[in-house]
Amino acid sequence: LSLLTTHPLPAHPFDSAIALSPLAPGQYAGHTSPAYANMVGPFGGIVAAQMLHAIMQHPLRLGEPVAFTINYAAALADGAFEIEAQPARTNRSTQHWQVQVRQAGQVALTATAITAVRRETWSDVEHAMPLVPAASTLAREFPPVPMTWVKRYDIRPVAGQLSRVWDGSGQADSLSRLWLRDEPARPLDFCSLAALADVFFIRLFLRRATRVPVGTVTMTVFFHTDSAQLAEVGDNFLLGQAVGQNFRNGYFDQAAQLWATNGELLVTTSQLVYYRE
Amino acid sequence: LSLLTTHPLPAHPFDSAIALSPLAPGQYAGHTSPAYANMVGPFGGIVAAQMLHAIMQHPLRLGEPVAFTINYAAALADGAFEIEAQPARTNRSTQHWQVQVRQAGQVALTATAITAVRRETWSDVEHAMPLVPAASTLAREFPPVPMTWVKRYDIRPVAGQLSRVWDGSGQADSLSRLWLRDEPARPLDFCSLAALADVFFIRLFLRRATRVPVGTVTMTVFFHTDSAQLAEVGDNFLLGQAVGQNFRNGYFDQAAQLWATNGELLVTTSQLVYYRE
Numbered sequence: 001l002s003l004l005t006t007h008p009l010p011a012h013p014f015d016s017a018i019a020l021s022p023l024a025p026g027q028y029a030g031h032t033s034p035a036y037a038n039m040v041g042p043f044g045g046i047v048a049a050q051m052l053h054a055i056m057q058h059p060l061r062l063g064e065p066v067a068f069t070i071n072y073a074a075a076l077a078d079g080a081f082e083i084e085a086q087p088a089r090t091n092r093s094t095q096h097w098q099v100q101v102r103q104a105g106q107v108a109l110t111a112t113a114i115t116a117v118r119r120e121t122w123s124d125v126e127h128a129m130p131l132v133p134a135a136s137t138l139a140r141e142f143p144p145v146p147m148t149w150v151k152r153y154d155i156r157p158v159a160g161q162l163s164r165v166w167d168g169s170g171q172a173d174s175l176s177r178l179w180l181r182d183e184p185a186r187p188l189d190f191c192s193l194a195a196l197a198d199v200f201f202i203r204l205f206l207r208r209a210t211r212v213p214v215g216t217v218t219m220t221v222f223f224h225t226d227s228a229q230l231a232e233v234g235d236n237f238l239l240g241q242a243v244g245q246n247f248r249n250g251y252f253d254q255a256a257q258l259w260a261t262n263g264e265l266l267v268t269t270s271q272l273v274y275y276r277e
Numbered sequence: 278l279s280l281l282t283t284h285p286l287p288a289h290p291f292d293s294a295i296a297l298s299p300l301a302p303g304q305y306a307g308h309t310s311p312a313y314a315n316m317v318g319p320f321g322g323i324v325a326a327q328m329l330h331a332i333m334q335h336p337l338r339l340g341e342p343v344a345f346t347i348n349y350a351a352a353l354a355d356g357a358f359e360i361e362a363q364p365a366r367t368n369r370s371t372q373h374w375q376v377q378v379r380q381a382g383q384v385a386l387t388a389t390a391i392t393a394v395r396r397e398t399w400s401d402v403e404h405a406m407p408l409v410p411a412a413s414t415l416a417r418e419f420p421p422v423p424m425t426w427v428k429r430y431d432i433r434p435v436a437g438q439l440s441r442v443w444d445g446s447g448q449a450d451s452l453s454r455l456w457l458r459d460e461p462a463r464p465l466d467f468c469s470l471a472a473l474a475d476v477f478f479i480r481l482f483l484r485r486a487t488r489v490p491v492g493t494v495t496m497t498v499f500f501h502t503d504s505a506q507l508a509e510v511g512d513n514f515l516l517g518q519a520v521g522q523n524f525r526n527g528y529f530d531q532a533a534q535l536w537a538t539n540g541e542l543l544v545t546t547s548q549l550v551y552y553r554e
Binding site: 094220 | 371395403484494523528549553
């Protein structure tokens with residue numbers, strides 16, 4: 001009996017953050033998480049994870065995520081919101097999803113996703129993982145930014161770090177490499193992968209070391225993995241690499257990859273980011 | 278009077294293909310174009326152009342496209358279809374769009390897009406255009422594929438061509454570079470750019486030189502340009518580069534860029550492609 005009255009282990013902050021309450025088929029109530037707060041509103045990665053979580057919980061889901069695109073139409077205010085995730089088309093082995101987050105009667109985010117039943121085929125990682133020192137040989141570093149959400153990740157920079165002085169100097173290129181995982185460590189799943197795809201810092205800041213307002217407007221994540229492979233990765237570090245290809249008149253892109261330590265390329269992702277000045 | 282009875286110049290096949298008939302605000306009737314036929318149904322790039330065209334014609338559109346994601350939920354059958362394009366959220370300088378194509382009562386495609394009013398800011402092309410021979414020094418080549426739509430493009434390969442024999446030999450990497458433009462030449466606009474983003478041949482075929490069923494399931498296009506810059510490009514060639522990063526269990530990605538001859542990077546784009554075996 002005493003076992004039943006023992007307090008349960010506290011949930012991982014990531015699991016608490018993405019928890020949703022079902023309202024109707026495909027409709028869920030969610031809430032922003034102070035643990036993943038950004039400068040204004042929540043970290044974009046946690047919102048991506050929440051929206052993907054709505055799909056993962058849907059009783060009609062077919063297969064596992066292969067592609068996910070999220071559009072940040074408005075800054076979420078701290079507080080409650082509603083998610084609706086519905087299949088738009090279900091085929092034999094693929095399913096197409098449309099997702100919306102509404103807050104205060106307005107659309108704040110839209111997303112589309114594809115889930116699929118995968119079969120074993122010829123496979124090859126063409127973009128090989130760069131050779132870098134192991135995560136265990138590097139120290140965790142707190143990036144020089146004040147947002148709460150960065151505390152939820154163990155980030156070990158390898159190359160291309162943010163400047164610690166905002167002196168406008170900048171770097172010749174925006175390439176970064178870093179080891180990263182949830183903090184505390186947590187077994188990887190599709191939702192946490194979607195969030196990890198958004199952990200890279202603002203490429204513009206690497207180039208300019210100048211503070212200007214910025215915000216991701218859209219992110220696309222391609223999942224080159226499956227549950228069995230994710231179970232093998234467990235709570236190990238991933239190697240992330242990100243680079244900006246073009247910065248022009250208020251918008252720049254970021255192209256990124258996430259590899260497991262065994263060289264499997266789990267995610268390729270791109271995003272477009274607004275900036276002022 | 279004789280002038281009035283003279284036959285007008287025939288429309289460019291691209292303009293005929295993307296023509297839509299308004300049915301209601303944001304609702305249009307469209308039709309597949311035999312000129313852009315693929316093996317089965319239409320070329321995916323022309324469908325992307327048609328869906329973006331619905332946004333471009335919408336009376337409430339704010340600004341110009343900065344991002345566009347299309348999901349190929351089902352193969353379009355040759356014939357008529359309906360497009361609905363509606364703004365999901367309109368902000369001060371950005372607007373988020375949701376688009377659907379329906380055929381025979383079912384959703385065949387979904388898309389999201391962001392249009393925006395851009396302002397001049399600090400800008401830099403970080404991914405520089407590779408140094409390659411000028412398009413004028415190279416010959417137009419017809420790729421060794423039977424689809425009609427390839428005749429609508431003037432393609433001048435620079436590196437990484439499809440094998441002319443399906444002998445399973447394949448290449449060590451899937452990097453291609455090619456000059457490309459509409460055929461006949463046509464002044465560039467956002468719709469034709471969206472189609473050009475899908476002109477690259479199947480990365481898997483470069484790697485394997487083996488015929489297997491394939492099909493793009495989703496494509497994201499980031500536009501780093503504006504009408505004024507497109508007017509400067511006019512009907513000149515663009516340099517395209519594409520590479521696959523990972524091929525795994527039925528899906529591979531393609532990351533690509535389109536540069537103007539002056540080195541401006543007009544488009545960065547990624548897509549996920551299904552393959553069998």
